């Protein structure tokens with residue numbers, strides 16, 4: 520790793536160590552690996568806040584494409600972000616986001632968002648802004664956060680890291696079953712090869728191959744692992 524990049528990682532870590540106060544369970548994995556369903560169910564079972572970091576990148580992508588700006592034009596994307604108000608909050612134990620007062624939720628899986636989100640997520644400054652917001656959630660809540668770089672970059676020091684995987688065929692079938700047009704293979708390629716915070720398996724992450732597991736099965740495996748690590752969970756879980 521070049522020295523500049525190593526310094527940046529060290530700075531990120533230092534900033535995080537000073538601010539993180541609550542328990543964070545990090546769940547990373549490639550597109551359509553089932554991590555959203557798993558993270559949502561896990562959070563509900565153990566009473567933690569559920570944060571979908573991908574929704575934040577999708578919300579920015581919706582804003583950008585909606586304004587007719589190219590996702591690869593980093594200058595104009597950042598110019599737009601400069602004049603846009605992002606409000607991150609919580610409701611019903613889930614994270615929420617408002618963009619200039621508008622809830623982008625109904626548009627987050629639009630084909631245009633699927634097609635452009637990886638390009639937006641590869642802009643380092645966009646990542647810096649969103650990672651900062653993601654860390655803020657841990658200042659006030661115990662949380663389950665899912666994404667691509669949660670265990671590797673956003674919360675590198677949490678002891679609770681999981682990487683949920685599934686074969687490309689199973690993942691494509693899962694997305695098709697949802698009736699969504701998605702460019703999974705394309706997104707995987709951009710997500711794993713980008714320079715800033717690419718999708719990687721954090722060294723200390725527990726990998727779960729979910730191709731032949733139910734959501735319940737994956738959540739059960741995670742809970743078993745959390746107990747082994749000594750995390751106190753609500754009675755009956």
Ligand code: CDP
Pocket residue numbers: 549550551552555572573574576577636637638640641665666667668669706707710
């Ligand atoms: O749910 P799905 O696997 O389709 O993806 P997502 O979690 O909604 O994330 C959408 C896109 O946002 C990914 O393909 C990444 O390009 C980007 N992303 C990221 O770069 N870092 C994250 N922590 C989360 C998402």
